[in-house]
Amino acid sequence: MLPRIELKRHQGGATLSLNLRFDDRCPSVEIAQAHACLEALAAEQPLPRLQPLVYQREDRPSQQEWAAWVELVTNPDHLVHTPKVVLSRETRLTTPQPLNPWALLSRWQSGAAACFHFGVQLTPSGAFIGCPPEQLYKREGRHLTTEALAGTIRRGRDAAQDQALAAELLGDKKNTLENQCVYQQLLTQLEPLSSQVQMGEAHIVKLRSVQHIRRLIHAELHHSVTDHSLLSSLPPTPAVGGVPRESALAFIRQHERHQRGWYSGVFGRISHASSDLAVTIRCAHIDSEMIRLYAGAGIVAGSQPDEEWRELDTKIADIMSLLGMG
Ligand SMILES: C=C(O[C@@H]1C=C(C(=O)O)C=C[C@H]1O)C(=O)O
Numbered sequence: 293m294l295p296r297i298e299l300k301r302h303q304g305g306a307t308l309s310l311n312l313r314f315d316d317r318c319p320s321v322e323i324a325q326a327h328a329c330l331e332a333l334a335a336e337q338p339l340p341r342l343q344p345l346v347y348q349r350e351d352r353p354s355q356q357e358w359a360a361w362v363e364l365v366t367n368p369d370h371l372v373h374t375p376k377v378v379l380s381r382e383t384r385l386t387t388p389q390p391l392n393p394w395a396l397l398s399r400w401q402s403g404a405a406a407c408f409h410f411g412v413q414l415t416p417s418g419a420f421i422g423c424p425p426e427q428l429y430k431r432e433g434r435h436l437t438t439e440a441l442a443g444t445i446r447r448g449r450d451a452a453q454d455q456a457l458a459a460e461l462l463g464d465k466k467n468t469l470e471n472q473c474v475y476q477q478l479l480t481q482l483e484p485l486s487s488q489v490q491m492g493e494a495h496i497v498k499l500r501s502v503q504h505i506r507r508l509i510h511a512e513l514h515h516s517v518t519d520h521s522l523l524s525s526l527p528p529t530p531a532v533g534g535v536p537r538e539s540a541l542a543f544i545r546q547h548e549r550h551q552r553g554w555y556s557g558v559f560g561r562i563s564h565a566s567s568d569l570a571v572t573i574r575c576a577h578i579d580s581e582m583i584r585l586y587a588g589a590g591i592v593a594g595s596q597p598d599e600e601w602r603e604l605d606t607k608i609a610d611i612m613s614l615l616g617m618g
Pocket residue numbers: 378426441442443444470504531532573574586587588589590591607
């Protein structure tokens with residue numbers, strides 16, 4: 293989806309872009325519609341204060357169903373052909389109070405400096421917003437940077453505990469395997485598309501509520517490779533899908549009963565000179581009476597249902613705390 297109007301904030305200002313399509317459309321109609329959109333833009337207004345919400349919460353799957361899925365994925369007969377599946381949960385908050393998505397995004401992004409910040413107005417009262425920590429890829433000319441971001445542990449109560457948890461994460465077999473599944477697939481996919489592929493050391497990324505293992509990957513793209521080729525090949529990475537992709541996605545389609553919607557997709561900017569794209573995790577879909585939050589966790593050999601469920605709780609609680617709940 294390409295929005296009609298894009299607003300990009302950067303240091304020292306903002307850029308507004310207007311997108312026009314001239315393929316199968318009458319040019320004068322397209323220009324008139326674009327003009328109407330520009331005229332409908334309202335002047336900047338102060339954001340409303342976020343009020344604590346009264347809501348009803350429903351999680352899909354339930355903890356019981358989740359445990360059953362994790363047992364299925366970690367069964368040796370399943371692991372032998374599908375070593376990683378990223379399973380997800382949808383948390384629905386039904387509320388009679390309208391929530392201003394931009395007020396939520398503003399509070400969210402102030403505590404997520406190292407993340408992408410995006411919001412898409414889908415309808416007058418509906419938006420998809422998020423602060424994902426994960427880059428699908430960044431391209432400058434022929435130079436590509438991507439990353440394997442997978443493997444999670446909570447933040448510590450103080451600096452010493454936080455460091456101890458980070459060290460535990462880096463040394464943990466199950467989390468290392470989760471990350472390895474991602475970088476191995478990225479390296480395989482990049483091989484026919486690029487040369488001089490280099491991978492950095494595993495290190496820790498610290499977010500407000502969780503820490504992750506990350507490995508950066510750099511490559512020089514062949515001249516024939518376009519964003520279209522990269523987007524046809526890389527997503528969904530095993531950070532949101534699994535390994536091998538097809539059987540992991542088949543498991544997800546068979547078992548997850550909620551729609552992932554815009555969650556676990558791709559969001560960003562593409563141009564001839566450069567591109568910058570994020571994976572849409574840590575996000576919320578807001579409608580007039582419902583907020584949908586999403587969280588996923590990579591399931592591999594050694595994953596325990598209760599621990600993975602707690603990981604989902606931590607990721608969701610991070611967003612709910614912005615709304616004064618959870
Ligand atoms: C799928 C999500 O996150 C992914 C899963 C992770 C994990 O299981 O350790 C960590 C980061 C992401 O790769 C999500 O947050 O929804």
